Amino acid sequence: TFVVTDACIRCKYTDCATMCPTACFREGENMLVIDPTECIDCGICIPECPAEAILPDIDPLATPWLELNATYAAIWPEITNRKAAPADADAHRDEKGKFERYFS
Ligand code: F3S
Numbered sequence: 004t005f006v007v008t009d010a011c012i013r014c015k016y017t018d019c020a021t022m023c024p025t026a027c028f029r030e031g032e033n034m035l036v037i038d039p040t041e042c043i044d045c046g047i048c049i050p051e052c053p054a055e056a057i058l059p060d061i062d063p064l065a066t067p068w069l070e071l072n073a074t075y076a077a078i079w080p081e082i083t084n085r086k087a088a089p090a091d092a093d094a095h096r097d098e099k100g101k102f103e104r105y106f107s
């Protein structure tokens with residue numbers, strides 16, 4: 004399965020969700036997550052993300068985000084359409100420590 008990481012926080016470009024053939028993206032206020040029970044490992048979302056926020060679950064950098072994706076995928080609503088990114092999305096693109104700073 005694939006995993007959305009903290010690089011998505013406050014960027015939320017949503018290009019990923021429009022491409023997913025199984026509609027496995029879920030939308031929170033500051034980021035999207037992938038439902039691991041719906042992801043079919045096609046990888047089509049990976050190159051769509053301008054923030055390079057999506058990683059395969061076997062990537063060590065994805066490990067801290069596995070549980071978060073699974074937990075919030077069960078709570079947050081499905082998203083399949085593109086939405087305008089936050090006006091300051093580009094300013095947050097390469098920012099470090101976003102989870103600690105913004106996630107609620
Ligand atoms: Fe987030 Fe990238 Fe999708 S910034 S909303 S994972 S296109």
